[in-house]
Amino acid sequence: MRLKLVPQDTNFDFFKYAKATFGASVVAMILSIGIWLSMGLNFGIDFLGGTTIRTESAQQIDVGAYRAVLEPLGLGDVTITEVFDPTFAADQNVAMVRIQAQEGAESVTPEIILAVEEALRGLDPEMTFPSVESVGPKVSGELIQTALLAVAAALAALLVYIWLRFEWQFSVGAIAALVHDIVLTIGLFSLLQIRFDLATIAALLTIIGYSINDTVVIFDRLRENLIKYKQRALRDVMNLSANETLSRTLMTSGTTLIALIALLVLGGDVIRGFVFAIFWGVIVGTYSSIYVAKNVVLMIGVKRDWSKPSSGGGTQFADIDA
């Protein structure tokens, strides 16, 4: 017997609650932006500059003890996070020590790193430092710029591609869905204060890639059906297209989520933030391709009949020969 995520023939009316879902999306976006503005993002050293040191020790060391030995060094803002992971051995105690970029230092100072390592060895002489990363404040500023540029460039490229392959209305719908996904992801990162770094930007772009993938598949079917059913209302054709592609949408989201869950649980803590962003993105991306992208297209409407010169499209003089 086959596993069926959705019955053979579905006939959901995706637009029945269009106002509610679209409204919910808008509210969620506003909430996200609000959270983002009020709580800020937990930027990693990629964006802020500074140093992170990963420590590994056989002993269990209290965060307070870390703080006590680092306090005298007067390094300003020091954050210590204990790391837990199912892939760790029993005697593997890992923590991340993050030190802010030091005032006036253009580049990275080895003295500080040495002093910190020295101080930490006071807690456990056997302590090891599997990774030490420092980013100077100069680069971090540029990294933010390139990151924003990358997201903007991706959106622009997709806008053009979909416009060329479909219609501009589809373009607008797809981009609206993408912005929706990005904003919600940033909102979640801000709410949970998950570290936001270069890898997160890569994750955001992947979300864009996934979400557009999903949207395009539905649009593709919509385009096909619009040609097939010239007389049916746009709303019905959209519903039909979404129903026809529903089982594919859920299948693909399903397999992708399965792979991502495996990474999330077993992939190690180093890439967890990155994987989590994509995981969340796949969920909102799937939602937005159904409930945001199409709603927007429905709102702007789409030109159906190409045999006649555009009529009723807002210009009352279109049929007057001048």
Add this chain to the structure above:
Amino acid sequence: MLQIPLWNRLFIIAVVLAGLAFAMPNLFYERVERYNDALAEVEETGVTSDAAAEALSSWPSFLPSTLVNLGLDLRGGAHLLAEVSVADVYEARMDALWPEVRDTLRDLRDTVGTIRRQDAPLGELHVRVSQPEGLPEAVSAVRGLGQPVASLTGVGASTLDVRGEGDLLIVTLSEAEREATDDRTMQQSVEIVRRRVDEAGTREPTIQRQGADRILIQVPGIGSAQELKDLIGTTARLTFHPVVGRTDDPQADVASRQMILPSMDEEGTFYILEQTPVVSGDDLVDSQPSFEQQSGLPVVTFRFNTTGARAFGEYTAANVGAPFAIVLDEEVISAPVIRQAITGGSGQISGNFTVESSTELAVLLRAGALPAEMTFLEERTIGPELGADSIAAGEMAALVAFAAVLVFMIASYGLFGVFASTALILNVGLIFGVLSLIGATLTLPGIAGIVLTIGMAVDANVLVFERIREELKTARGPARAIELGYERALSAIIDANLTTFIIAVILFALGSGPVRGFSVTLGIGIMTSVFTAIYVTRLLIVTWFDRARPKTIEV
């Protein structure tokens, strides 16, 4: 109906086999790595040692032996991003220009009067003349010293910008020449860093120029970024300066264009030197450790190129009996008195050397000075254990994801799910094959990219299968349904994957480090998954259909 031309079939099979062949060495990673190292060693030295011969025999030479490079985050090592202060060179250029400008203006003494070099902002040469009326003539004479810029963008431009302001003659490098100089400085810096890193003999270091003034240095297997900095950060800038005097007060007042540098051997002794060097290490062509003939003490010999030899010869000929200072990295190594003109362009540096320190200095001098100072903007050290842990975690995650997706696909589509699963396995093989073939570097985010691809790769197949299901409802017979399924799903597959591919390209173009690693596997994964989903599964299904000839099919 379901026809695939023979050549088409053969082509598909050939591509798959080639991909798998290139992926296969990665299963025997260590063995192939030893083989490759031995091969490189034999090629370089020409000698086949026993150990090398053994390593060579461990892998058949007719098999492909290219491997996926493991990134620093998987193998451990150090990463540095250095910024080169390219503007440093402008100053040196102006200093070198001064004697020429002086001589030129001296010839015009009647019109410009006396001349005096003034302190000036970095990269500018200011000369004050006592008769400002003669300035236009001086400007045109100094302009004559400039040469046409030898670069594409600066055609027709001169290397020098010369202008007069009041009684000042101001000389700067022209915009075009600055660009050309920056470019040369960067090339030289990259080359020197490469040579120094190579001295350490590590495997596959990455040394890349990034942007206008950055160098990215990644060395796998090195203990820490600090070690790497020590290795490349030693500037070894050698210069020869006229000596004005000695003092024991480091704060002593000196005339303009002079400087005070400490002595390397004698504590508390400082030399007052002319700031403009007679010759600099840039003109050095060779340097060797040696022993002084009379005393038998270790010394370092050096040889200049023709420009350096001429300048050195002229200076020593004119200054017999006067001391000159050999300065290494802002410290005076020694300040011997010139006994006779040194015309041959070679000489020796004596100091308090041991055999080791003379050898070390010779190596540093040979490797050349970095033309400009480097600041480190970013440094990362990743321990090898962390890398190994990451690989293990990544492998585990990939296997579990793989198994789960296979089960899910087979449960959903039955036999067709088996076809899709086969394609998925081949797909991962092909990804590794392509990665090996193009010599890409696999990073941790790259592994995540592959795992994500495992999830998404089935998308094209899902699209096709869903379509076949639909067509089965209306179409005439299963063969037709399969054909239509592939045909009609194609446009969605192309659009969906092209858009994701656009993202991968943008990630690659704008990203760096982890982002790039991810974009490479994502991009390759999209291409191979489209190939396997469209061609390989179709070949499998068609072959099966030809054999079984089912009356009805269930997808």
